[in-house]
Amino acid sequence: MSYNHQDIEKKWQKRWEDDQIYRTPDAIEEKFYSLGMFPYPSGDGLHIGHPKGYTANDIWARYKRSRGFQVLMPMGWDSFGLPAENYAIKTGVHPAQTTKKAIDNFRQQLKSIGLSYDWSREISTSDPSYYKWTQWIFLRLFEKGLAYQKEAPVNWCPGCQTVLANEQVKEGLCDRCSSKVVQKNLKQWFLKITDYAEELLEGLDDLDWPDSIKAMQKNWIGKSSGASVNFDVNESTSKIEIFTTRPDTLFGATYLVISPEHPFLKIHSAKLSSEVLDYIEQAKAKSELDRQAAKEKTGVDTGFEAIHPLTNKKIPIWVADYVLMGYGTGAIMAVPAHDERDWDFAQKYKLPIISVIEDPNDSDVISESDSESENKNVILGAVEGSYNQENNKPPALYTGHGRLINSGSWNNLHSETDLKTVLLNITNAGIGKEEVNYRLRDWLVSRQRYWGPPIPVIYCEKCGVRGVEDKDLPVQLPDDVDFKPTGESPLNDSETFHNVKCLACGGVARREVDTLDTFVDSSWYFIRYLDTNNESEICGAKHLKKWMPVDLYVGGAEHAVLHLLYARFITKALDDIVGLGVREPFRKLVNVGLIRAEDGQKMSKSRGNVVNPDEIVAEFGADSLRIYEMFMGPFEESVQWDPKALVGVRRWLDRVWNLSTKLKDFEDDPQVVKVVEQTIEKVTADIENFRFNTCISAMMIAANKLQEQTSISAELFARYLKILAPFAPHLAQELWERTGNIGYLDDVEWPVAELSEETEVTVIIQVDGKFRGKVTLLKDLEQSLVEERAKAVENVAKFLEGTAPKAIYVPGKLINFLTK
Numbered sequence: 001m002s003y004n005h006q007d008i009e010k011k012w013q014k015r016w017e018d019d020q021i022y023r024t025p026d027a028i029e030e031k032f033y034s035l036g037m038f039p040y041p042s043g044d045g046l047h048i049g050h051p052k053g054y055t056a057n058d059i060w061a062r063y064k065r066s067r068g069f070q071v072l073m074p075m076g077w078d079s080f081g082l083p084a085e086n087y088a089i090k091t092g093v094h095p096a097q098t099t100k101k102a103i104d105n106f107r108q109q110l111k112s113i114g115l116s117y118d119w120s121r122e123i124s125t126s127d128p129s130y131y132k133w134t135q136w137i138f139l140r141l142f143e144k145g146l147a148y149q150k151e152a153p154v155n156w157c158p159g160c161q162t163v164l165a166n167e168q169v170k171e172g173l174c175d176r177c178s179s180k181v182v183q184k185n186l187k188q189w190f191l192k193i194t195d196y197a198e199e200l201l202e203g204l205d206d207l208d209w210p211d212s213i214k215a216m217q218k219n220w221i222g223k224s225s226g227a228s229v230n231f232d233v234n235e236s237t238s239k240i241e242i243f244t245t246r247p248d249t250l251f252g253a254t255y256l257v258i259s260p261e262h263p264f265l266k267i268h269s270a271k272l273s274s275e276v277l278d279y280i281e282q283a284k285a286k287s288e289l290d291r292q293a294a295k296e297k298t299g300v301d302t303g304f305e306a307i308h309p310l311t312n313k314k315i316p317i318w319v320a321d322y323v324l325m326g327y328g329t330g331a332i333m334a335v336p337a338h339d340e341r342d343w344d345f346a347q348k349y350k351l352p353i354i355s356v357i358e359d360p361n362d363s364d365v366i367s368e369s370d371s372e373s374e375n376k377n378v379i380l381g382a383v384e385g386s387y388n389q390e391n392n393k394p395p396a397l398y399t400g401h402g403r404l405i406n407s408g409s410w411n412n413l414h415s416e417t418d419l420k421t422v423l424l425n426i427t428n429a430g431i432g433k434e435e436v437n438y439r440l441r442d443w444l445v446s447r448q449r450y451w452g453p454p455i456p457v458i459y460c461e462k463c464g465v466r467g468v469e470d471k472d473l474p475v476q477l478p479d480d481v482d483f484k485p486t487g488e489s490p491l492n493d494s495e496t497f498h499n500v501k502c503l504a505c506g507g508v509a510r511r512e513v514d515t516l517d518t519f520v521d522s523s524w525y526f527i528r529y530l531d532t533n534n535e536s537e538i539c540g541a542k543h544l545k546k547w548m549p550v551d552l553y554v555g556g557a558e559h560a561v562l563h564l565l566y567a568r569f570i571t572k573a574l575d576d577i578v579g580l581g582v583r584e585p586f587r588k589l590v591n592v593g594l595i596r597a598e599d600g601q602k603m604s605k606s607r608g609n610v611v612n613p614d615e616i617v618a619e620f621g622a623d624s625l626r627i628y629e630m631f632m633g634p635f636e637e638s639v640q641w642d643p644k645a646l647v648g649v650r651r652w653l654d655r656v657w658n659l660s661t662k663l664k665d666f667e668d669d670p671q672v673v674k675v676v677e678q679t680i681e682k683v684t685a686d687i688e689n690f691r692f693n694t695c696i697s698a699m700m701i702a703a704n705k706l707q708e709q710t711s712i713s714a715e716l717f718a719r720y721l722k723i724l725a726p727f728a729p730h731l732a733q734e735l736w737e738r739t740g741n742i743g744y745l746d747d748v749e750w751p752v753a754e755l756s757e758e759t760e761v762t763v764i765i766q767v768d769g770k771f772r773g774k775v776t777l778l779k780d781l782e783q784s785l786v787e788e789r790a791k792a793v794e795n796v797a798k799f800l801e802g803t804a805p806k807a808i809y810v811p812g813k814l815i816n817f818l819t820k
Contacts, residue, residue: 003657005621009730013111021744022116024072028546032069034061035526035586037555037563040078041102043087046109047603048611048641052629053554053592056692058115059630060552062726063687066750072547073116074529076123077103080131081518082160082176085451089484095451099126109614113622114729116746121532125521130528131453132474133538134521137570139456139467140577146192147445149465153261153325154444155287156184161485162448163188168562172290181287189455189514190442193569197221197438199583200568209589210636216560222439227423228329229432231256231306234314238264240306243328243437246335248415248422251407252356253333254346256306256317257299260284261325264317268304276300276319283321291321297345309431310408316351328437336397343397355395357415358403362396443566445517450483450490452515460502460509469503475511489513522563523570526550526585538574544581553586556594564589590690593637595629600640611641623728624650630692630727634794653731656703656724660735664711672712674755674778675705675785676720681753683723692727697792699724705785714739719751765790766816767799783809790815 016022036057039050061073079099088095103124110117123130141147155164159179168174169181193200201221204214227247231240240256258264260283265272272280279300283291299320306317322341323332336346337355346353401416413421426432446455454475456468468475478497481490491497491513502509530543555563564586571585596602597609604610616625628649632639679702686695702720706712718741725732725745733745755778763786765773773793777786787807790796796817805817 001658002654003731003734005623005730006618008734009112009114009617009622012730012733013114016116016744017111017119019744020120021746022073022118023120024074024118025070028070030069031547032061032064032071032552033547033550034058034064034071034073034552035529035550035554036075037553037559038076038078038522038525039106040081040083041099041106042083043098043102044605045102045105046613048613048616048629049592049595049603051113051613051625052595052635053556054110054115055113055626055629056590056592056635056690057552057554058626058729059687059692059726061116062729062746063750065746066722066725066748068749072121072529073118074121074123075110075115075117075119076121076525076529077106077125078518078522078525079103079124079126080452080521082162082449082451084126085449085483086160086177088451094479095483096126099124112614112617113625116729121529123525123528123532125453125518125525126451128474128476129535130525131521133528134453134516134524135456135468135473135475136470136538137524137574138516138520139470139473141191141573142457142467144573144577146195146573147189148192149187149189151185151187152190152444153183153284153288154186154188155181156186157181160449161487163444163446169287169289172287172293181289183284183287186446188444188446189512189516190444191520191569193443193566194438194440196569196572197223197440198436199572200440200565203568203572203584207584207589208587210557210591213557213560213564213589213591217565220440220561220565224328224437224439226435226437227426227432228435229309229333229426231309231333233264233317234305234307236268236304238267240264240317240331241329242331242333243435244333246338246415247426247432248401248404248410248413248419249335249338249356250333250422250426251310251404251410252335252337252354253308253315254336254352254354255315255334257320257323257332257334257345258302258317259323259325259330260319260321262319262330264304264331265302265319271303273303276302279319279321286321288324288326291324294322297322297341297348299345299349301349309429318349320345326441327439337395338397338399340397340399347394353394354406355398356405356407357398357401358405359396359398359400360402362398443517443569445520446514447517448487448489448514449485450477450481450515452518453477453521454491454497455512455514455516457512458500458502458509459512460505460507462507463502463504466503466509477515489515491515519562519566520570523566524574526567527571527574527580538578541579541581548580548582549584550586551588553589554592555589557591591636593633593635593639595632596638596640598641598643603641616646620646620650621653621730623653623731627653627696627727631696633693635690635692652700652703653728655707656728657731657735659703659706659712659717660739662706662709662712663714663717663739666711666713668713668716669709671780671782672705672709673716674781675702676716677753677755678778680719680723680751681755684750684753687726694792694794696727698789699727701785701788701792704788721745722748722751761812763790763812764814765793765796766814767796767805768819769816772796772799779812783807783811786815790817 034057036054061071065071084095084099087098138147155169157164157174157179159177174181224245226245228241228243260280299318302317302319304317305314308315334342336342336353404410404413423434456475458466478494480496481494483490498510500509500511527539530547531539567585572583574580599609628646679698682698683695721732721736736745760776761779762774762776773795775789775793777789803819805819808816
């Protein structure tokens with residue numbers, strides 16, 4: 001018999017809401033803060049991937065409540081941003097209206113899945129009561145010098161008509177509209193995330209995060225240790241400072257390369273050739289990512305020469321667009337013998353090459369320390385002669401470490417182990433110093449669009465730039481605007497918005513017209529959840545102390561660099577400014593694997609392969625959707641939607657429903673009790689390790705065993721329902737009530753498996769005689785159950801897929817599946 005999921009799920013959702021059983025308790029004992037990345041409320045509603053992550057949060061929240069923890073699990077909306085504004089432009093409807101409608105739909109959808117949110121803490125980033133505090137954060141950063149304004153080349157999207165952060169440009173295209181991004185000079189606001197580069201790097205070591213995410217953040221921060229070295233410019237008072245990670249190769253520098261934006265070129269523009277000037281102009285049309293990604297590097301000789309600080313020889317200065325002004329000093333020394341990019345460039349433009357590190361595998365090496373040549377610092381290569389006198393070839397590229405040669409007083413030092421000596425020589429010679437650089441850039445937060453928090457700054461001709469006073473927050477978005485993009489902020493033409501006086505002199509002033517990047521909104525929302533009704537401060541100290549940091553954060557790996565890095569920065573900065581009491585916002589991070597369509601492709605409206613969760617809930621029930629998405633495969637991995645498997649999950653839940661007809665005042669078979677107790681033990685361990693698919697597999701096996709029985713006791717069935725409840729809360733709660741139990745399952749203590757160590761054995765699993773895994777189970781368990789448990793082991797299952805294996809079982813020791 002199939003149960004009526006629609007009536008049952010609506011019944012319990014209403015009961016839970018009426019009784020407010022998921023409202024966060026005030027009294028804190030052991031706390032658990034379970035948080036999923038809040039969604040952007042699009043007009044399309046939830047996609048099928050949303051419930052996967054949110055169900056995982058919910059399983060943990062329900063599990064932790066049963067373990068005696070006080071749980072906070074809130075939900076809100078990342079409701080500012082370009083999609084809502086673009087939709088408003090398309091339809092002519094104000095984004096506030098479309099956003100509210102979308103939020104109402106999202107809220108209803110999430111409630112229909114039975115997620116145990118504390119809805120009293122709901123937030124929306126586009127609500128003035130929220131963005132008041134986003135603006136407050138900006139002002140605190142501004143006061144501490146962590147928010148500043150400067151003119152800079154920026155990524156400009158001609159489609160969205162706004163600036164993009166580097167992280168929002170993917171392969172030279174806007175990640176929103178796919179327009180080709182160009183460079184444009186604008187006066188912009190930045191947040192000084194670079195001040196926290198080292199702490200952002202070091203702090204990763206203590207986080208329980210996926211290694212892949214940590215690696216992505218480390219690469220983005222891009223710490224480089226080396227030296228800065230000054231080169232005088234021939235017939236000029238100018239100096240060019242370079243940064244290098246290989247100061248050991250300084251004697252091998254045969255030319256300099258500077259960025260097209262380098263100040264040296266502006267200072268000496270009158271002396272530059274038309275070829276150089278044309279090259280600089282062409283570089284302006286390219287994004288930084290385009291410049292870095294170009295396979296063939298280009299450049300032009302500026303006509304200027306630098307003086308090598310160690311040899312006093314003149315070396316040419318080139319301009320090339322692969323050198324970026326934002327990294328290091330915007331200038332590099334080129335050592336073509338020991339750097340592949342420099343080698344290719346030198347070969348292309350026939351520039352000199354000097355080998356200064358001995359390749360231990362090259363028997364043809366001739367160095368000044370080995371040769372009796374009087375010319376000790378010959379620049380060798382394609383222009384000035386041959387490194388190998390016999391075959392007239394330039395020296396081979398060698399990027400490794402070894403003995404220094406052709407390096408004057410540094411000869412015979414080792415390029416790696418004697419690096420400190422090299423750095424000391426550079427410092428003592430007064431030509432440079434040891435230095436650390438980071439690839440990380442300051443966070444560009446200005447946006448020339450409407451639907452975002454106004455930057456709380458005013459401009460006075462007499463007094464300059466001033467932050468708005470706290471009492472005047474929030475600076476609200478005006479309604480008298482045409483929000484169609486023109487390349488300037490829509491706020492520029494609002495009459496009401498600019499009706500403001502200077503806070504210092506009382507004179508006529510004008511507001512900043514740019515809005516903040518919406519990643520600023522999402523960089524602190526987890527803090528506001530703790531104290532949503534507080535109108536006088538961002539969050540009360542007692543709430544911060546109770547709840548921070550977030551214990552479990554679940555979301556997509558696509559946020560590795562943007563959101564997660566920004567949230568870590570803002571947490572550290574706020575702790576320094578107002579004392580949050582924590583340095584890291586998220587203790588444990590788990591990534592959600594993508595759900596691909598039935599055809600194996602990514603779901604999209606254009607492909608017509610999108611699965612609507614509302615339709616699944618209506619036809620199969622919320623519990624079926626929850627169970628299926630957790631059962632599809634390992635949580636972090638990409639999985640493929642399979643409607644047939646969904647039908648199978650629903651049939652299993654129907655079988656669980658029908659188990660209630662077997663209840664009697666009855667002493668259970670010890671073998672059956674052992675199966676349930678072992679399932680309790682496995683589900684407990686697997687929840688802790690995010691192995692939800694194997695939790696469900698174990699519960700299915702146990703249900704099959706229970707179904708085989710003529711009768712089962714209410715006590716044993718109740719223990720089974722308790723471990724089912726986090727996964728299928730509606731069905732479990734209904735059966736709990738129907739079988740004579742009272743109260744809510746969330747309030748019932750989590751069962752502890754009643755097993756003695758003597759009853760367990762570890763069985764080796766083979767497939768065709770090869771070891772594929774092992775499983776711990778009850779001693780004397782019948783073979784059919786051993787087979788089921790062994791087949792459920794992930795590594796075993798993939799070798800058995802599509803086969804009908806014969807099993808050979810050595811009780812308590814080994815099981816071998818024969819597929820051939």
